[in-house]
Amino acid sequence: MVGMSRRRALISGGALGALGALVAASPAQARSLIGWTWSPSGSVAGSGAGADPNWVWDEQADRLLASLFERGVIPQVNELLWDWERNDQPLPDGLPPDLRDFMEQARQMPSWADPDKLELAAEFNKSRGIYLNLCNGPGGGILATAIPKEAQSVYYSAGGADMEDRVAKTSAFGFAVGSLNAYRPDGSCVVECVKTRLVHAAVRHLLPQSPHWQAATDEEIPISQEDMLVTWHTLPTFAMRTMREWEVPITDDEAEAYLHLWQVTAHVLGIADEYIPASWESAHAQSDQVMARNTGPTPEGVKLTDVLLGQLAEQTSPASISRPLCNALARYLVGEQVAEWDGIPREPVWDELIPEVWPLLVKFREGLIPLPAVPEAAWAVDEAVRQYILFYLTKGRQTKIEIPVHNRPE
Numbered sequence: 001m002v003g004m005s006r007r008r009a010l011i012s013g014g015a016l017g018a019l020g021a022l023v024a025a026s027p028a029q030a031r032s033l034i035g036w037t038w039s040p041s042g043s044v045a046g047s048g049a050g051a052d053p054n055w056v057w058d059e060q061a062d063r064l065l066a067s068l069f070e071r072g073v074i075p076q077v078n079e080l081l082w083d084w085e086r087n088d089q090p091l092p093d094g095l096p097p098d099l100r101d102f103m104e105q106a107r108q109m110p111s112w113a114d115p116d117k118l119e120l121a122a123e124f125n126k127s128r129g130i131y132l133n134l135c136n137g138p139g140g141g142i143l144a145t146a147i148p149k150e151a152q153s154v155y156y157s158a159g160g161a162d163m164e165d166r167v168a169k170t171s172a173f174g175f176a177v178g179s180l181n182a183y184r185p186d187g188s189c190v191v192e193c194v195k196t197r198l199v200h201a202a203v204r205h206l207l208p209q210s211p212h213w214q215a216a217t218d219e220e221i222p223i224s225q226e227d228m229l230v231t232w233h234t235l236p237t238f239a240m241r242t243m244r245e246w247e248v249p250i251t252d253d254e255a256e257a258y259l260h261l262w263q264v265t266a267h268v269l270g271i272a273d274e275y276i277p278a279s280w281e282s283a284h285a286q287s288d289q290v291m292a293r294n295t296g297p298t299p300e301g302v303k304l305t306d307v308l309l310g311q312l313a314e315q316t317s318p319a320s321i322s323r324p325l326c327n328a329l330a331r332y333l334v335g336e337q338v339a340e341w342d343g344i345p346r347e348p349v350w351d352e353l354i355p356e357v358w359p360l361l362v363k364f365r366e367g368l369i370p371l372p373a374v375p376e377a378a379w380a381v382d383e384a385v386r387q388y389i390l391f392y393l394t395k396g397r398q399t400k401i402e403i404p405v406h407n408r409p410e
């Protein structure tokens with residue numbers, strides 16, 4: 001680490017200060033600055049400074065969380081926020097005033113949010129729930145383990161030691177986004193996003209203090225705006241691409257509404273408007289740019305994948321087929337390259353079968369082919385998917401997102 005750490009630079013001088021410190025510190029890292037060509041003209045803001053998001057974090061939230069840690073008030077804050085659950089619910093009394101001010105501002109919907117599109121997106125989430133849950137749950141989860149920076153952050157943070165709880169918490173978020181009332185007053189999407197924004201700022205404060213994380217990475221602050229975009233693309237962009245591949249019928253209005261839901265979600269999570277893609281075309285261009293430079297194998301990613309697949313297999317029965325089936329389903333969802341990086345074992349029977357039967361199940365579900373056209377073996381896959389989704393929704397309802405106070409205990 002050079003003289004002034006990036007975190008200190010971030011807190012004292014803002015993102016530009018941190019950028020300067022980095023350029024001076026590492027020409028190799030500085031070179032990657034040249035790599036960012038995606039233009040803010042393709043964003044929901046329509047314009048912006050165009051800074052490489054790899055060197056931008058969440059300045060306001062990060063300063064706030066650092067200060068809350070210094071004051072030792074996070075456990076109290078967690079207690080106070082425990083029952084803050086609905087989008088329209090006033091913030092609890094007793095929060096530190098600076099946190100209250102931040103949250104009042106952070107919970108505002110962006111001026112460009114379109115209630116009609118959000119309603120259509122909610123309907124789309126309902127009618128396409130099975131595909132979306134599959135893509136955003138196991139699909140997005142296993143893709144994330146092939147993003148080295150995310151795998152390392154997750155592994156060495158508190159949640160890395162208890163993946164069941166972490167998956168449940170992430171499910172609470174997924175459940176909120178996918179609900180019919182996501183952004184309605186009685187929904188919980190704003191709440192989960194604002195809590196998650198606080199969690200991420202806490203992680204930016206905590207992880208740099210982990211010797212294990214430091215040893216594993218050459219980063220000094222995790223969860224940059226670019227990292228957020230990468231994960232975002234593993235959710236809506238991946239789901240839309242995958243559903244198109246499966247030939248799920250989707251109207252243009254539905255596709256636009258689904259994108260809009262995730263644009264609003266990105267905003268409330270703390271992604272700056274100048275990085276949020278305004279259209280699918282722009283999203284795909286950004287995804288092609290950021291995914292290529294942010295994916296690959298890590299030992300942490302392999303371990304996390306194994307834990308995730310083990311959990312997935314526990315939800316399905318009978319046990320004799322569950323793990324091989326889950327391995328093959330995961331390989332089918334994320335593709336050969338990611339499956340290899342993540343060390344997903346090959347399954348001679350299911351690896352052949354799933355690519356054959358899943359498209360038939362989709363066609364049957366969409367009323368495009370009659371029942372006899374679906375082979376018997378397909379129903380084991382269908383049942384596994386349904387059991388998993390049930391588990392995912394149930395678990396998500398039983399837990400709440402909280403600000404971590406330590407890293408992975410080792």
Ligand code: HEM
Binds near residue numbers: 200231401
């Ligand atoms: C926590 C969602 C991006 C690392 C969380 C939580 C949610 C979430 C819902 C709370 C659950 C929990 O505490 O376990 C998202 C979404 C993202 C995103 C929707 C982008 C659209 C990222 C990125 C990284 C990251 C890019 C790292 C590079 C973490 C870590 C935690 C966390 C380390 C805390 C785990 C813990 O210690 O408990 N995220 N995340 N997230 N996220 Fe993210």
